[in-house]
Amino acid sequence: MADSKREIERKYEADPATRLPDLTRVAGVHSVAHPGAVELDAVYYDTVDLRLAADSLTLRRRTGGADAGWHLKFPVAAGIRDELREPLSDTLPLPFARLLRSRVRDRALVPVVRLVSARDVHHLLDADGALLAEVAVDRVRAERLTGGGATAAWTEIEAELADGGDPAFLDAVEHRLRKAGIRPSAALSKAARALAGTGPERSTGPADEPRPRTAGDHVLAYVRHQAEAIVALDPAVRRDLPDSVHRMRVATRRLRSALRTYRKVLDRDATGPVGDELKWLAAELGRERDQEVLDARLRARLDGLPRTLVLGPARGRLRIWSVARHDDFRRRTLAVLDGARYLALLEGLDALLAEPPLLPAASRAPGRVLPRAVLREYRRLAARVGHALELPPGRDRDMALHEARKAAKRARYAAEAARPALGRPAARFAARMKAVQSLLGDHQDSVVAREALRTLAVQAQAAGEPSFTWGVLYGREEAAASAGERELPKVWRRASGAQLRAALGG
The missing domain is CATH 1.40.20.10 (CHAD domain)
Structure with a gap:
């Protein structure tokens, strides 16, 4: 079975001029490490009729960064997803194909959108040097790979809790960001935002019935x-x-x-x-x-x-x-x-x-x-x-x-x-x-x-x-x-x- 982790994160609106506030003023943070910037290149896959997106699932093949490979994310609750990982390969890993079978059936999975992100990473550390959370400023360029190749670009801030961390810590981070005028994003994920920004309006499903x-x-x-x-x-x-x-x-x-x-x-x-x-x-x-x-x-x-x-x-x-x-x-x-x-x-x-x-x-x-x-x-x-x-x-x-x-x-x-x-x-x-x-x-x-x-x-x-x-x-x-x-x-x-x-x- 693929490697799995529980991803607890929050996203915030930003623009190219946005600067992070002093995050050492967040309760529990002793220091902030700055590993630097990295470029991430991810291609997201779905059926032609976007069956995965309709259920808030994301499937991507990403290069760059420490976790290059295939990623499959299942929603658990607001701001919480289970992320499964498989090593980088040219074809969809069989475990992922099986996990998606009930939704995809016999339909093909095709590249639907490509996201290239310049990520500026900041690690929030406690007094012992243990990671509490990662805060990243992402400058994203999205290109639709189906239906005409429309593009979109935006900047966002992402705060992800460290493995095993207390979700309440993200409340403290958010409080500090809000005081700096940074507001939560309405987008559920980068993929959802990219699809919305590069394609026609889609039905949101049962809520519209x-x-x-x-x-x-x-x-x-x-x-x-x-x-x-x-x-x-x-x-x-x-x-x-x-x-x-x-x-x-x-x-x-x-x-x-x-x-x-x-x-x-x-x-x-x-x-x-x-x-x-x-x-x-x-x-x-x-x-x-x-x-x-x-x-x-x-x-x-x-x-x-x-x-x-x-x-x-x-x-x-x-x-x-x-x-x-x-x-x-x-x-x-x-x-x-x-x-x-x-x-x-x-x-x-x-x-x-x-x-x-x-x-x-x-x-x-x-x-x-x-x-x-x-x-x-x-x-x-x-x-x-x-x-x-x-x-x-x-x-x-x-x-x-x-x-x-x-x-x-x-x-x-x-x-x-x-x-x-x-x-x-x-x-x-x-x-x-x-x-x-x-x-x-x-x-x-x-x-x-x-x-x-x-x-x-x-x-x-x-x-x-x-x-x-x-x-x-x-x-x-x-x-x-x-x-x-x-x-x-x-x-x-x-x-x-x-x-x-x-x-x-x-």
């Missing part, structure tokens, strides 16, 4: 949001960032659920094939995510045992078993994201949103259409919970509770999709459904954990190790599942209040 009014507007806004989340989370999954697989899987499930729940708005004959592919993707992501959940649960259960109940190399066996399974699922997840089927799914989502298969109900007021869909999911859940509670404890009940859990999730997602239109009643309904889902989810996690514990016990016994600890954990999981089953009727009564249903129109 009209406010949803009809049922179809609301459903499509939700579908679009989840589809964009899948695309945006793809690089995070590839980088193995915390919780990324879970979030991408949730977006996939929410999207599929919306297509199924709001079938009176979007034609299921048209959305069905996309829904089937979303089900496939969620299942593939689920392998790695379920292993993450299982690992965390088993480690916590093992750590919670008194020492006298942990016999043999239980922790070592759990670690080896978990790592082997995780590595296998990790390879499979990456293979899925690199596959043609996944790419076809993303293209299918684009096509669906470009020409949505709206039904007559889509043009009606959301208050007439959305509550009915939410309550239809509620009735499905009620039937499954009732069926599960009628069964005696055992495998059949476990399976029935698992089906009820999936129905609770669909009811929750249906209400969440309707919340922008229906407001507080939908939010309260979603919260009640989440409570049911959480209880049933913990029950299902216990079922899966018991299967894993039995496997670990068999492996331990075959290796001549004590299996006692695995049996103790199995018993505790069994007790936890039983407690959840006893709790379910009370949780369900709270979630199924008639007043709450009436507020949704049921």
